[in-house]
Amino acid sequence: xxxxxxxxxxxxxxxxxxxxxxxxxxxxxxxxxxxxxxxxxxxxxxxxxxxxxxxxxxxxxxxxxxxxxxxxxxxxxxxxxxxxxxxxxxxxxxxxxxxxxxxxxxxxxxxxxxxxxxxxxxxxxxxxxxxxxxxxxxxxxxxxxxxxxxxxxxxxxxxxxxxxxxxxxxxxxxxxxxxxxxxxxxxxxxxxxxxxxxxxxxxxxxxxxxxxxxxxxxxxxxxxxxxxxxxxxxxxxxxxxxxxxxxxxxxxxxxxxxxxxxxxxxxxxxxxxxxxxxxxxxxxxxxxxxxxxxxxxxxxxxxxxxxxxxxxxxxxxxxxxxxxxxxxxxxxxxxxxxxxxxxxxxxxxxxxxxxxxxxxxxxxxxxxxxxxxxxxxxxxxxxxxxxxxxxxxxxxxxxxxxxxxxxxxxxxxxxxxxxxxxxxxxxxxxxxxxxxxxxxxxxxxxxxxxxxxxxxxxxxxxxxxxxxxxxxxxxxxxxxxxxxxxxxxxxxxxxxxxxxxxxxxxxxxxxxxxx
Amino acid sequence: xxxxxxxxxxxxxxxxxxxxxxxxxxxxxxxxxxxxxxxxxxxxxxxxxxxxxxxxxxxxxxxxxxxxxxxxxxxxxxxxxxxxxxxxxxxxxxxxxxxxxxxxxxxxxxxxxxxxxxxxxxxxxxxxxxxxxxxxxxxxxxxxxxxxxxxxxxxxxxxxxxxxxxxxxxxxx
Amino acid sequence: xxxxxxxxxxxxxxxxxxxxxxxxxxxxxxxxxxxxxxxxxxxxxxxxxxxxxxxxxxxxxxxxxxxxxxxxxxxxxxxxxxxxxxxxxxxxxxxxxxxxxxxxxxxxxxxxxxxxxxxxxxxxxxxxxxxxxxxxxxxxxxxxxxxxxxxxxxxxxxxxxxxxxxxxxxxxxxxxxxxxxxxxxxxxxxxxxxxxxxxxxxxxxxxxxxxx
Numbered sequence: 001x002x003x004x005x006x007x008x009x010x011x012x013x014x015x016x017x018x019x020x021x022x023x024x025x026x027x028x029x030x031x032x033x034x035x036x037x038x039x040x041x042x043x044x045x046x047x048x049x050x051x052x053x054x055x056x057x058x059x060x061x062x063x064x065x066x067x068x069x070x071x072x073x074x075x076x077x078x079x080x081x082x083x084x085x086x087x088x089x090x091x092x093x094x095x096x097x098x099x100x101x102x103x104x105x106x107x108x109x110x111x112x113x114x115x116x117x118x119x120x121x122x123x124x125x126x127x128x129x130x131x132x133x134x135x136x137x138x139x140x141x142x143x144x145x146x147x148x149x150x151x152x153x154x155x156x157x158x159x160x161x162x163x164x165x166x167x168x169x170x171x172x173x174x175x176x177x178x179x180x181x182x183x184x185x186x187x188x189x190x191x192x193x194x195x196x197x198x199x200x201x202x203x204x205x206x207x208x209x210x211x212x213x214x215x216x217x218x219x220x221x222x223x224x225x226x227x228x229x230x231x232x233x234x235x236x237x238x239x240x241x242x243x244x245x246x247x248x249x250x251x252x253x254x255x256x257x258x259x260x261x262x263x264x265x266x267x268x269x270x271x272x273x274x275x276x277x278x279x280x281x282x283x284x285x286x287x288x289x290x291x292x293x294x295x296x297x298x299x300x301x302x303x304x305x306x307x308x309x310x311x312x313x314x315x316x317x318x319x320x321x322x323x324x325x326x327x328x329x330x331x332x333x334x335x336x337x338x339x340x341x342x343x344x345x346x347x348x349x350x351x352x353x354x355x356x357x358x359x360x361x362x363x364x365x366x367x368x369x370x371x372x373x374x375x376x377x378x379x380x381x382x383x384x385x386x387x388x389x390x391x392x393x394x395x396x397x398x399x400x401x402x403x404x405x406x407x408x409x410x411x412x413x414x415x416x417x418x419x420x421x422x423x424x425x426x427x428x429x430x431x432x433x434x435x436x437x438x439x440x441x442x443x444x445x446x447x448x449x450x451x452x453x454x455x456x457x458x459x460x461x462x463x464x465x466x467x468x469x470x471x472x473x474x475x476x477x478x479x480x481x482x483x484x485x486x487x488x489x490x491x492x493x494x495x496x497x498x499x500x501x502x503x504x505x506x507x508x509x510x511x512x513x514x515x
Numbered sequence: 516x517x518x519x520x521x522x523x524x525x526x527x528x529x530x531x532x533x534x535x536x537x538x539x540x541x542x543x544x545x546x547x548x549x550x551x552x553x554x555x556x557x558x559x560x561x562x563x564x565x566x567x568x569x570x571x572x573x574x575x576x577x578x579x580x581x582x583x584x585x586x587x588x589x590x591x592x593x594x595x596x597x598x599x600x601x602x603x604x605x606x607x608x609x610x611x612x613x614x615x616x617x618x619x620x621x622x623x624x625x626x627x628x629x630x631x632x633x634x635x636x637x638x639x640x641x642x643x644x645x646x647x648x649x650x651x652x653x654x655x656x657x658x659x660x661x662x663x664x665x666x667x668x669x670x671x672x673x674x675x676x677x678x679x680x681x682x683x684x685x686x687x688x
Numbered sequence: 689x690x691x692x693x694x695x696x697x698x699x700x701x702x703x704x705x706x707x708x709x710x711x712x713x714x715x716x717x718x719x720x721x722x723x724x725x726x727x728x729x730x731x732x733x734x735x736x737x738x739x740x741x742x743x744x745x746x747x748x749x750x751x752x753x754x755x756x757x758x759x760x761x762x763x764x765x766x767x768x769x770x771x772x773x774x775x776x777x778x779x780x781x782x783x784x785x786x787x788x789x790x791x792x793x794x795x796x797x798x799x800x801x802x803x804x805x806x807x808x809x810x811x812x813x814x815x816x817x818x819x820x821x822x823x824x825x826x827x828x829x830x831x832x833x834x835x836x837x838x839x840x841x842x843x844x845x846x847x848x849x850x851x852x853x854x855x856x857x858x859x860x861x862x863x864x865x866x867x868x869x870x871x872x873x874x875x876x877x878x879x880x881x882x883x884x885x886x887x888x889x890x891x892x893x894x895x896x897x898x899x900x
Contacts (some may be wrong), residue, residue: 052652055553059651098810099771100788105708107782109773169771169786169811176751176770179588186752186768187592191603191610194750194772199614203621210628217635222553222650240635244649245657248635249555251568255631258574259624266620273613281778282744282883428777432880433735435717436782438708477554485557598755603747 051484055477058323062469063226065318072317073462080459087452090445091166099169103443107436108428112446113167115421116453119302120160121201121274122295122416126303127153127208128267129335132260141331143479144323147472148314149307150212155460156306157205159453164197166449193277200270207263214255217242218474271299278423284361285427290353294346301343301385302416304336305409310461312402312409314470323471326400333399340389340412347386365430373439374426377418384415521658521669522644523678528556533676534656541672543664549657551649573630574623581622585615644683655681691736693800694819694845696807698791711785713737713816714846733891734855736846737762737783737816738879741886745775745784753813759823760888764815771811780883784815818857819844839865860888 094101104111130149134142165174177188177198188195221242224235242248275295278286288294308329315324354362369378392398392408399405425440464470525534531550538548550556589611644657656678660666670680691697691714700711714736721729743762746754753768754775776784790810793801801807804821808814819842826842839858847855858867870876875892 055652098789100704100709100810103707104773104788106710106776106784106786107708109776109786164772167772169773169788169813170769170809171771171811173770176768179592185596187588187596188750189598189747189752190589190592190614191607191747192750192774193748194774196610196613196617198750199617199621203617203624206621207624210624214628214631218553225647225650240632242635243549243643243645244551244553245549246552246556247549247568249552251570251631251634253555254568254570255627258570258627262620262623262627266624269613269616269620273617277774281748281774282780283777286777431782432780432883433717433782435719441707474554481554598752603742 051480054480058471058473058476059222061319061322062471062473063223065320066223066466066469069466073466077459077462080455080462083455084452084459087449087455090448090452094166094445094449095171099167101443102167102446103441105438105440107431107438108425108440110167110424110428111440112421112442112450113163115417115424116450117160117163117167118274118295118420118424119417120156120163120453121271122299122302122420123306123413124153124156124160124204124208124303125267125271125296125299126156126307127151127211128263129300129303130307131211132263132267135256135260136264140479140482141328143475144320144471145307145311145328145332146215146475147212147468148310148470150208150215151461151464151468151470152303152307152310153208154205154212155457155464157201157208158460159456161201161205162453164194193273193280196273197277200266200273204263204266204270207259207266211259211263214252214259215472215475216468217252218244219469219472222473223469268296271296278427283427283431284359285354285365285430286423288350288354290346290350294343294350297339297343297346298416298419301336301339302413304332304339305412305416308332308336308405308409309413312406314465316402318465318470320471323476326402329402329405330396330399333393333405336409336412337389337393340386340393344386361430361432365427368426368430369422374422377422381415381418381422384411385419388412388415519660520644520683521660521666521673521680522683523656523670523673523680524646524648525654525656525678527654530677531556531654531656534673534678537672537676537678538656538658538669541664541668543658543661543669547659547661549643549659551645551655551657553650553652553654556654568634570627570630570634573633574627577622577624577626577629578619579622580626581619582615584622585618588618589614642686644686646681646684648684690845690849691816694802694805695817696791696793696801696805697814698787699794699797704788709786709788711787711791711814713783713785713814731894734846735781735783735879736889737818738781738885738887738889739818741888742884744778744780744883744885748774748778750774761818761820761823762815763817763820764813766806766808766812766814769812771813773813775813780880780885781887784813787812787814839867 102111102113127149130142131146131153135146165171168174176186177195179188190196217239220235220239221244224232224239227235272292272295275291279288279291281287311324311329311332315321351366355366358366368374388408388411392404398408429439430437523534525531531552535548535550539545590606593606644655646653646655649655656673658669660669673680691712692699695713697711697713700709704710714734717733717735719731719733721731739760739762741760743754743756746756746762749769750772751768751770753765753770755763755765757763771786773786776782776786787808787810791808802821804825822844823842826837830837830841837859839862842857844855844857847857856867856870858865860867860871862868870892871890873892875894876890877893878887878890880887
């Protein structure tokens with residue numbers, strides 16, 4: 001039994017083992033195969049040819065998975081499609097018969113739908129964290145993960161943005177929340193946090209869709225060169241005439257840098273605004289100033305957990321274990337552990353202040369959480385979101401086991417969903433006038449639609465995996481080259497043109513040049 | 516026949532550096548040279564940036580437009596249609612700030628995106644040469660023949676430094 | 689009941705009421721003072737929309753369906769409501785009522801609808817309006833006749849019906865009206881004063897030696 005704190009024998013951390021010296025007659029492809037078989041992330045491909053064949057291997061692996069459809073894929077697709085159809089039927093039933101078929105009532109006017117709304121917007125912060133924050137910090141191991149994370153963000157936002165429409169009493173009038181000049185001479189009320197929600201989510205979904213699309217353009221160009229027929233036409237259209245010229249790369253890098261820097265405050269503001277839906281009200285248990293950072297950290301927390309779920313499934317399903325390696329899972333696990341501690345800090349800050357100095361209503365809500373009829377949910381949530389990561393994610397053995405990561409991340413998301421439920425539903429249950437207390441019981445349309453959104457997310461992801469590469473190919477290749485240039489240096493060309501500051505910064509910053 | 520472009524295939528970053536040196540020696544301006552590759556090449560190889568980009572102007576315009584729209588929505592509409600709610604004054608700073616911030620970000624993002632699309636597709640006078648091999652790892656140098664040079668001279672200079680002249684396979688966009 | 693009849697409030701069936709979705713605009717809250725039989729006493733508190741001066745329900749409506757009128761009423765614009773139910777959360781008194789289903793008027797109730805009041809459809813928030821239709825009518829008549837409104841001329845349905853005269857409505861700005869005199873009483877209190885919503889309803893405590 002190997003020591004869990006020692007790395008397993010078949011992969012290295014630092015320093016990497018010397019690459020196997022290829023025999024004189026070994027072809028570059030064989031040497032590259034030998035290298036890749038070691039599973040080391042940073043590849044010591046000493047020659048251009050070896051790097052080239054690694055590139056080709058990555059391309060071939062990813063594009064082959066895009067082109068082929070397996071039985072497993074079809075089965076999953078149909079299952080997800082079935083659940084989504086049932087969910088759509090439930091929604092139609094609700095629109096036709098009225099919002100009364102859901103379990104909401106006076107005083108609990110918001111139930112599952114708003115819980116789901118907050119939950120999905122929270123999941124959408126995964127992309128922001130991995131893509132934007134890790135990009136800004138120039139963390140190299142984010143490279144294979146960014147595409148999957150950004151796709152998660154966009155899909156989670158698409159689903160989360162539906163819920164404010166689903167929960168309306170008159171959903172066919174939702175467009176009155178959009179500010180447009182009309183003959184009634186009416187504008188929406190910008191003082192309402194729901195309007196801030198609308199603008200924030202609109203901004204965030206636009207920014208993340210574009211943040212997903214722009215690094216996708218070079219990969220779409222690669223796909224265009226390999227596709228035929230209708231697919232080729234679509235890829236040609238979407239790749240915006242990308243040729244790979246350095247001017248285009250510069251522009252991409254600059255655009256990405258702007259987006260990266262801008263999307264982080266947007267994401268923080270989005271979930272803060274969602275938290276202020278609750279924070280600015282008069283409802284005890286909602287009116288808390290810690291909500292904004294608490295919700296943002298909770299979003300990052302559930303986002304990373306969801307991302308890890310998706311990564312484990314993707315690397316298994318698309319056979320990308322060589323690229324999304326155990327070391328990535330290890331590092332993400334450490335980030336998850338750190339964020340869980342920060343989350344608990346904010347939770348504790350709110351809990352302590354309510355418990356110590358709260359008024360009668362706040363304390364009644366807490367009593368209901370800890371000992372009353374919400375106790376099973378509350379203690380499950382705490383156990384799974386705080387205790388479980390602390391007990392398990394400290395150990396490298398756990399962090400590098402995909403099965404364990406899958407279970408832990410799913411449980412964490414379950415716990416975070418329960419946490420949102422407890423906030424959204426239980427505080428109005430115990431409001432200021434005790435005559436008006438009431439219990440909430442979810443009905444079948446709400447449960448069906450909740451389950452259907454998870455199926456919709458799966459469906460969207462399945463569609464995405466066949467249409468677009470789930471690993472950012474050029475970024476991974478760029479990472480390999482940066483690693484090589486860092487080790488060996490690059491020949492510098494004499495030039496009388498000073499480096500114009502308008503060019504790419506991200507790539508060149510890591511390179512040491514010597515002639 | 517006057518050719519507009521002279522193209523050559525090079526091997527690796529060293530090949531690119533040598534080709535660029537060759538072109539610099541015969542006096543081809545940097546703005547006329549394009550290097551096509553699958554992976555962005557570092558500046559050290561290229562000896563500096565190839566061409567300035569106007570993307571920042573788009574970004575700034577978007578920021579200003581977003582700011583103006585935000586101010587209009589949050590303050591202007593209250594002038595147009597004052598409605599009293601909840602004992603709060605009609606023009607109230609915190610919600611206004613949130614709206615202005617969000618719409619500024621929105622304008623910034625959309626304008627940067629439009630700028631990127633616009634600049635990527637902007638080509639004067641028809642398409643430019645492209646090879647599908649670029650996305651299989653090939654690196655190509657494309658020179659737009661300047662008026663004071665002859666295509667054959669450029670080609671010779673490139674061959675002397677180890678490049679392999681090719682004809683364009685397709686044009687994009 | 690008078691409120692139901694005056695304001696076209698639909699009838700909710702037993703299942704809905706058990707879920708807590710009763711539609712009444714004015715409710716009698718019952719608080720038990722002493723519960724040991726036979727020494728049992730209950731206090732009753734009729735609660736309707738308090739028409740708060742700083743109504744917390746107003747700023748949170750995204751479409752301006754809940755606004756403040758020039759005469760100090762908190763008005764609900766039925767046509768504009770899209771049913772987000774945010775105002776219902778922000779009302780600390782929970783006097784706002786939501787139409788989870790379309791209101792029904794089983795026969796013969798459907799023949800006695802008040803033509804002065806809209807019948808709301810599904811998905812709309814509603815609440816007590818102090819019988820704004822009666823207020824407007826009294827204003828119009830007074831204007832047509834060129835006279836001020838008399839004290840006690842406007843009577844919302846609940847005030848009109850109450851047999852013991854427990855509810856009094858009038859012009860709070862006029863210092864001589866009955867309502868103003870009662871409001872200044874020592875026995876007066878407002879609900880949930882710590883929320884500082886500025887409610888327009890004053891309750892008088894039982895007992896004490898004050899004349900008024």
